[in-house]
Amino acid sequence: MAVIGGGIGGAAAAAALLQRGMDVRLYEQATALAEVGVGVVIQPNGVRMLRRLGLGDELIRSGARWIDPQFRRADGSYAAAMWPPELASQIEFYGMHRADLLAMFVDRLPADSVKTGHRCIGFEQDDEQAVITFANGLLTTADVVIAADGIHSTLQQFVVAPSAPLYSGSVAYRGVIPAAGVSWPPGAMRNWLGAGKHFLIYPVRAGQLINYVGFVTTDEPMKESWSARGDPSALAREFAGWDPMVETVIAQLKTTFRWGLFDREPLATWTRGRLTLLGDAAHPMLPHLGQGANQAIEDAVALATVLSHADRKSAPRALLIYEQLRRERTAGVQRMARVSGARYDASGNLHARDRKLDAQPQERAWVWNYDADAEAEAVAASL
Numbered sequence: 001m002a003v004i005g006g007g008i009g010g011a012a013a014a015a016a017l018l019q020r021g022m023d024v025r026l027y028e029q030a031t032a033l034a035e036v037g038v039g040v041v042i043q044p045n046g047v048r049m050l051r052r053l054g055l056g057d058e059l060i061r062s063g064a065r066w067i068d069p070q071f072r073r074a075d076g077s078y079a080a081a082m083w084p085p086e087l088a089s090q091i092e093f094y095g096m097h098r099a100d101l102l103a104m105f106v107d108r109l110p111a112d113s114v115k116t117g118h119r120c121i122g123f124e125q126d127d128e129q130a131v132i133t134f135a136n137g138l139l140t141t142a143d144v145v146i147a148a149d150g151i152h153s154t155l156q157q158f159v160v161a162p163s164a165p166l167y168s169g170s171v172a173y174r175g176v177i178p179a180a181g182v183s184w185p186p187g188a189m190r191n192w193l194g195a196g197k198h199f200l201i202y203p204v205r206a207g208q209l210i211n212y213v214g215f216v217t218t219d220e221p222m223k224e225s226w227s228a229r230g231d232p233s234a235l236a237r238e239f240a241g242w243d244p245m246v247e248t249v250i251a252q253l254k255t256t257f258r259w260g261l262f263d264r265e266p267l268a269t270w271t272r273g274r275l276t277l278l279g280d281a282a283h284p285m286l287p288h289l290g291q292g293a294n295q296a297i298e299d300a301v302a303l304a305t306v307l308s309h310a311d312r313k314s315a316p317r318a319l320l321i322y323e324q325l326r327r328e329r330t331a332g333v334q335r336m337a338r339v340s341g342a343r344y345d346a347s348g349n350l351h352a353r354d355r356k357l358d359a360q361p362q363e364r365a366w367v368w369n370y371d372a373d374a375e376a377e378a379v380a381a382s383l
Helices: 008-019 044-052 056-062 098-106 232-238 244-251 292-307 315-343 350-358 360-368 372-380
Strands: 002-004 025-027 039-042 068-073 078-081 094-097 120-125 130-134 139-142 145-147 166-178 188-194 197-204 209-217 256-263 275-277
Touching: 002 008, 002 130, 008 025, 008 098, 008 292, 025 139, 039 044, 039 098, 039 197, 039 292, 044 056, 044 292, 044 360, 044 372, 056 094, 056 098, 094 098, 094 209, 166 315, 197 244, 209 232, 209 244, 232 244, 256 315, 275 315, 292 315, 292 372, 315 360, 315 372
Parallel strands: 002 025, 002 145, 068 188, 094 197, 145 275
Antiparallel strands: 039 094, 068 078, 120 130, 130 139, 166 209, 166 256, 188 197, 197 209
């Protein structure tokens, strides 16, 4: 198995395949496996998959569980809880630093299975094998190639015509700062909602840091990048006059990332022969549902489960089963992320919006309660 892309989706896939006893190589174009310094939310469906991978203890140790998640209005007044108190013990959300999550997967991989400095530039296949070409001159063969090479995937073109990027009309300023610097309450998540803007904060790295994201509506053309530098003073102007805690957090910033929010229409197919797509290469989504990493981890576990029932000859069929299992679900999550983003725009009736926020646990149950491993095990029997 050759996994192309050493981000969260690719590393999760490599760890899941290795757990199932498969021979895996992970290829990353950068000279080291690293993640941008921002947070990610592991939701109940992702928690379930991490535990299946044997990473439950690491999640508790490195994550920061949400104990008190609230939506607030721009002035700081209470709008709604993310879930009612009686569900608090049943719903597990953990804020994690992206680098910590990546490290959890990479630490499970033998050192000689990770190949950095390998930028994929070509792909060929026949009935017997796939061949990958790298910019450093290496050619390698594999029974299966998993394209986890992100939203600007090189390998996607060998499966399907790329889907055009769709700008959402919003940008996100994001980063992390020490929690102690603003006396952040342990386990608190706050999402302040205003007209065309919202500001999200949650803890990561066992509560030592807090992750902030400031969402702003703009018609300004934006680069589709996780790591473009932003201007903290511009962010401060956008949220001037908001809850003093928001202004206090922004005042701490020396740097920030500015991220144009794009997604894609669902792809017609993910698989061609011995090549399949995973994570953002298959289903990039807006961040408003917090499901991007969770869906990539689901992909990884489902793929490994299906492939564990296959052999060299049946591998292409197994990849089609994986696609059939995952494509409709991820398309639904992509659509729901768009709807959630529109809901946070409080330019309309505040009370109507607050009622919709109160309904979120029931609406999102289908996302949170899904068991990708069990579903994959059931369909893999056909192999």
